Amino acid sequence: MSRESFGDAVPTTLDLQGLRIASPQTMGAVRIVPLVRERFLAGAAPGAPGSPDAPRDLRIAMRDYGDSLAVVEVGGGTPGGLGLKYMSFVPHGFIVSYTTDGSPVAAQGASFGPTSETKPGRFVRLMHRMVKQEPGEGATSRFRMLPLHLAMEGLLALHFNGPDILWSEYSQQAIRRGLDPRTERTVRGTWLPGLEEALRTFEIVPAQVGVLLFIADALACAFVVPHPDDYRRLHGSLLDDFFGDLLRSYAILYPHTPPALAALDGAGVTTLDELAGRVERVRADWRAYTKLLATGLLDREVRVERVRAMGPFRLERFVPVFDRDVECHLGERIVRDDGTLEYLKTYRMSAAQVRRAYLLDQLAAAAWNMELAAETLHTTVTGLAQRLVAAGFGYLLKPAVLQTLPRTKRR
């Protein structure tokens, strides 16, 4: 059952290559910034987005699973034995179609309707792998993926094997089964007050392929797809995605986004052309403002792990370098060979999740030696043990160690 994520990850930074930031639209606590793909911009007339010669060799469509729990097998088991599984609410999956020779993908828009996967199970749906090959057509290859699950599973499986040296502090369970079972809690988009209304009233821009979604001016997620038509269909799926519970608190506490204003400066203007120039400056101000708000995601160092190679594209997932003082986003993306971002979906971790991941990172860096790790964290072994317990990892420690910890007040 060894399946750790980000074992051989490469550090890199995220950027929005091939995309342009448009003007934000604000509704209540939610600010949505459209992302427009430059290659569709040239011929972008409303009603018919995308010029006919624009590449259509990668498309994403949605498969609806209805409201149901699913058990997803992620593999890693012995042949014939039990593999690793996780259980989650799975409202929809994405069907990614691509060709490796640059030709347009076949039959996009056809229904990816009932398959054995969409049949309702008796209690829970059983799914095989997060990314699963599906029958393609002609030059078109196809696979189904569960959006954000790749990234989230990456977080869950981080240092999943547990201590590899038998330090005396760790419990039998930690040594035998690693971090299993590992859980994280997230919030569904429909639970965020105001998000539904904001998505409903959002005006999709021609050539738009994605959004940056802010709640109370905190970046909640970034979502990018390859083609404007795909985005139109998937716009509503944001409501079924999961978000960190921190964002739910933000949405409740700050029902109105703090007003931001890029003022139009009319001083010294005498002609309409000058005025038009000033308007361009306002647009640039908004772009800069959005970039500023998104610094937690863009230009941050992340660890990237390749999940699947698909011709000129590669499907990757990434986690940030965990830092408790700044916002941390994990996610998954599809990148074209030339670096163009074709698909991106991110998740903003809550503070507790960052704390847990940070602790695990430090422990793993110290080869699970608690003394060493405590030293890097500027604390004592007892202190570290207390932090592990507080983070929900008490089950990794021996009962004898837990008993020596000073009693904390319990309510």
Added chain:
Amino acid sequence: MTTAHERVAREDLLTFVSACFASTGQREFYSDSRGQGVSIGFLHEYVLGNYRALYARVLACGINDYNQAEIIFRLLASGRLVAPEHRAEEGALLLRAIERLPPQRAMRLLERLAEARVNNRRTRAIVRRYLGEARERELWAVKYRRRFRVAAAHVHLPFDGELGSLFVAGWRERAYTTPLFESFRRAHFAEAAIYELPYSIAEGLARKHGVPREVFLRKIEPRMTNLERLRLQDSTREALGISLAFDPGRLSPTRLASYVLSLPRAEREARRRELTSALEASSARAVRRTNARFGRVACVLDRSWSASGSSEKRRRPLAVALATSCFVRAAAVESRGFWTYPTPDELLVEAVGQTDLVTPLLEAMAWRPDLVIIVSDGFDNDPPGTAGELLAIARAKGLCPFTLHVNPVFDDVSLGPKPLGAAVPTMGIRDAEDLPTAIAFGQFANGGATLAELTTALGARVAHFLGARQDAA
């Protein structure tokens, strides 16, 4: 010297008139019907409480039917509070306004009065006169028979002639001499008789007789009104294979624009000549009706996604924009439309994309018009809020002529149509034909006219409104 009280009164009144053009209490793109109802209801209560005489005079401004009915109801319900010197004018306005309402709306108003148990002497007199003098009384008695009966009983209007046996004794008892009543009676027993009734009554009886939909629609067709034919375009096409012919020339430009926008793109292209000429004819007639004359006019028209309206007002803002464009073209010496996304063909326009009012505004100003009309719901978001600032600067620097923002959408949060900054006046609008009125009021808002001037203008409208009645009588 304008006192603060006068300034506030002027602003309140303009806000209220503006709201009365736009608001219908229905769901809008950005707000639900509950919010709309609460918000416009508050405005009514506020103006009624503070400026009762002016409140009644607003009836003469050509505001929409929903708000006329609201005003009539509130005035009748609070008849005790009217000042003696205003009593006669208010009474005349009420009677005239209720006569001008479409019958279905008037009947609903009468029923509401009965429900609220408003039964003062003036109400009884007005309702009796309205029901007693109705030209199509027999038709109404059948078509709106429940409301007619409730209202008539409420004001003790005697059921004279055969009305009594229709409403009181029960229609099963005898044969009627009034042909419509007799058809109505027979239609309960014989299928053939239902085709002599108005469509809306026949529809229920057809169901009772189990008449197949396509048979019913084919046979009732001659009895349908123009608007019923328009409303049933889709269902007749489904049932009969062809949609019923209706006379587009008799529709107002906005209603016609709504119809055009409801058609799929391909059909609009196929029927281009017919639709274009219908829009032109309808606009020309509306211009004749309103006596509108413009010089060189630039229209900045919002076709963003929010112009798609709501489930209750489908594409209404977009239809108003399209109709305004047609209306201005018919009324102006020279005109040009600047859409938020340039559209090569106005007939094929669709609601799409963000609201970028800045780019078309700059283009419009560069064209050097002598009047700029902006049709938008006021939510400009590309870049957010810049259109208002741009207008303020351009007006201050003299780069822009008189500009009026007409807004077909009532925003419940700002208690009125959402403005585009303080530099240009914003007026609510229901139909494109309201444009001359909106311009007249917009000039009051813009020029900082005094309350006295506004009252005088209102007085002239009242005289015209009431005068038209005496001519008709």
